Amino acid sequence: MALDVKLKKGLEGFDIDVELLLDEELLVLFGPSGAGKTMILKMISGIVRPDAGRVTLGSERLFDSEAGLNVPIRDRKIGYLFQDYALFPHMTVAANITYGSLDPKGAAGTRKVADLIALMRLSGLEQRYPHELSGGQKQRVALARTLASEPDILLLDEPFSALDYQVREKLRMDLLNIHKMFPITTVLVTHDLEEAFMLGKRMAVVNNGRIEQMGLREEVFYRPKTRNVARFMGFRNIFDGVVVSTDSLYAVIDCKGLGLVKAIRQPEADLRQGKAVSLCIRPEEILVIRPDRAVDPKIQDNIFECEIVSTIGRGSTHILFLKTGINDTLLKVELPNFVLRKLGLATGRVVRVSLKKESVWVIT
Amino acid sequence: MDLFPLFLTAKVSFIATFFTVIIGLAVALVMARRDFFGKRIVDVLIMQPLVIPPTVLGYYLLTVFGRSGPIGRFLEDVLGIQIVFTWKGAVVAAFISSFPLFVKPARAAFESVGKDLEDAARLLGKTEFEIIKTITLPLAWRGIAAGAVMAFARATGEFGATLMIAGNIPGLTQTLPIAIYDAVQAGQSSVANTLVGVITLFSFVVLFAAGRFTKGRF
Numbered sequence: 191m192a193l194d195v196k197l198k199k200g201l202e203g204f205d206i207d208v209e210l211l212l213d214e215e216l217l218v219l220f221g222p223s224g225a226g227k228t229m230i231l232k233m234i235s236g237i238v239r240p241d242a243g244r245v246t247l248g249s250e251r252l253f254d255s256e257a258g259l260n261v262p263i264r265d266r267k268i269g270y271l272f273q274d275y276a277l278f279p280h281m282t283v284a285a286n287i288t289y290g291s292l293d294p295k296g297a298a299g300t301r302k303v304a305d306l307i308a309l310m311r312l313s314g315l316e317q318r319y320p321h322e323l324s325g326g327q328k329q330r331v332a333l334a335r336t337l338a339s340e341p342d343i344l345l346l347d348e349p350f351s352a353l354d355y356q357v358r359e360k361l362r363m364d365l366l367n368i369h370k371m372f373p374i375t376t377v378l379v380t381h382d383l384e385e386a387f388m389l390g391k392r393m394a395v396v397n398n399g400r401i402e403q404m405g406l407r408e409e410v411f412y413r414p415k416t417r418n419v420a421r422f423m424g425f426r427n428i429f430d431g432v433v434v435s436t437d438s439l440y441a442v443i444d445c446k447g448l449g450l451v452k453a454i455r456q457p458e459a460d461l462r463q464g465k466a467v468s469l470c471i472r473p474e475e476i477l478v479i480r481p482d483r484a485v486d487p488k489i490q491d492n493i494f495e496c497e498i499v500s501t502i503g504r505g506s507t508h509i510l511f512l513k514t515g516i517n518d519t520l521l522k523v524e525l526p527n528f529v530l531r532k533l534g535l536a537t538g539r540v541v542r543v544s545l546k547k548e549s550v551w552v553i554t
Numbered sequence: 555m556d557l558f559p560l561f562l563t564a565k566v567s568f569i570a571t572f573f574t575v576i577i578g579l580a581v582a583l584v585m586a587r588r589d590f591f592g593k594r595i596v597d598v599l600i601m602q603p604l605v606i607p608p609t610v611l612g613y614y615l616l617t618v619f620g621r622s623g624p625i626g627r628f629l630e631d632v633l634g635i636q637i638v639f640t641w642k643g644a645v646v647a648a649f650i651s652s653f654p655l656f657v658k659p660a661r662a663a664f665e666s667v668g669k670d671l672e673d674a675a676r677l678l679g680k681t682e683f684e685i686i687k688t689i690t691l692p693l694a695w696r697g698i699a700a701g702a703v704m705a706f707a708r709a710t711g712e713f714g715a716t717l718m719i720a721g722n723i724p725g726l727t728q729t730l731p732i733a734i735y736d737a738v739q740a741g742q743s744s745v746a747n748t749l750v751g752v753i754t755l756f757s758f759v760v761l762f763a764a765g766r767f768t769k770g771r772f
Contacts (some may be wrong), residue, residue, distance in 0.1 A: 263673070264676050264677070268677055269677070272670050272673075274670070276668075278693075289675070289678055289688075290678025290679055290680070336677075339678045459578055
């Protein structure tokens with residue numbers, strides 16, 4: 191069912207002003223804590239009343255500030271998963287799940303609840319109370335309870351944030367499977383980039399109450415439109431620069447603190463000479479060149495000599511901070527551990543790196 | 555020994571507690587859920603009987619419910635009910651003085667249920683009445699029960715305001731605390747001892763029961 195939303199609300203310190211349009215898909219609202227993501231879900235559901243705007247679900251208008259329309263929460267048919275699950279502590283798992291069921295006593299309703307219990311791997315836990323469940327089980331009960339009420343859309347507020355890593359992995363897969371089985375229009379809020387990328391085909395980046403960019407995840411992930419989005423998407427190296435020259439294929443940008451960098455020109459990008467732009471590259475896309483080998487002709491551009499200032503282990507990878515010649519600009523590079531070992535990289539060594547043209551992204 | 559004061563006190567306390575719970579639940583629910591202009595003033599007014607001297611409270615009640623008071627005249631002329639110097643006056647005094655003792659814990663109990671749980675129920679399609687019945691009351695009932703026990707205990711012990719509005723008419727409005735006072739004044743120490751013993755035992759049982767209620771499972 192299509193969800194069409196336009197919301198405005200003034201809050202302490204900032205205000206929310208967003209528009210969203212989605213159909214039977216899973217849209218991820220991604221952004222830093224305090225960006226207003228949860229507030230957006232609360233306004234869609236009716237828990238919080240927007241100052242202005244409208245909420246339309248399918249053909250039904252749920253909220254319209256101009257018409258003075260505000261459908262009560264109970265009539266909205268919205269499935270909402272709270273961050274801390276909001277299970278009813280005085281009810282068993284079974285009672286929680288059937289609580290909102292449309293047909294709790296009927297044969298079809300009973301079967302549906304039984305199916306949900308099996309699907310959510312809750313068999314055998316029916317008579318337990320919420321305080322007797324693990325975090326992952328609670329989360330599954332909450333999802334089953336929501337689905338039992340047969341909602342038209344699902345709003346998931348950081349559904350996995352309170353769980354440990356392995357449980358989270360598994361539940362994300364569960365959610366994807368469930369979404370395949372019940373292709374309900376879903377909005378999922380998260381501040382976890384990995385989760386956002388795994389779950390959402392489409393992504394909206396929320397910052398300061400606004401949607402800074404919305405689109406296919408690859409689009410948002412690899413082609414951020416603003417510096418903030420680039421930062422949230424894990425581009426750790428972002429530099430200001432000015433376009434020096436440009437042709438149909440490439441643009442050369444003079445970056446403060448880095449020097450001249452050649453980048454592939456996006457056909458639609460406005461890269462006039464003299465235009466101020468930002469240039470960014472992901473830490474894992476920076477290539478460290480083996481000192482004993484000649485530079486591969488394919489990566490001849492954007493070679494910089496730098497000194498390794500520090501290395502930080504991150505489990506399977508290492509983060510290297512490299513100081514370039516000019517203004518002590520720091521480049522952040524992420525390398526797998528075996529590369530680090532093979533190249534004998536350590537603090538104090540001088541290496542050359544390549545910012546491949548293909549990996550450099552220019553924000554106009 | 556005349557057991558009338560004991561029976562009267564039990565009757566007055568039960569009736570007063572009944573009204574305290576019924577009206578107090580509604581007041582506590584509104585105070586817990588709604589924000590409105592002057593809420594803090596209302597809160598202070600509800601809590602007044604806890605700090606105001608009982609005689610002052612009794613004086614207010616006498617003014618309001620007496621022959622010359624607006625409510626008193628209405629009740630007497632229109633409904634034929636006389637409050638002052640009847641056992642009904644004792645009920646009014648017990649009700650007013652025990653009301654805050656009920657509302658405070660009941661409100662806290664409602665607040666502790668948490669808005670998320672009630673919102674979750676709303677999102678699952680439940681009406682406000684269903685939510686109160688299935689979520690709010692079941693989760694808050696311990697606090698409510700503890701408040702009701704406290705209110706009942708306070709009602710049985712009410713002295714000052716009762717003396718002012720209901721008077722000390724043996725066999726008519728003489729409640730247990732007033733009977734004790736009377737017995738001491740008259741030097742009947744054996745009667746006083748017995749009544750004091752009854753009240754003490756009762757108070758102990760009440761506090762013990764209230765403590766058991768507040769110990770929650772969830």
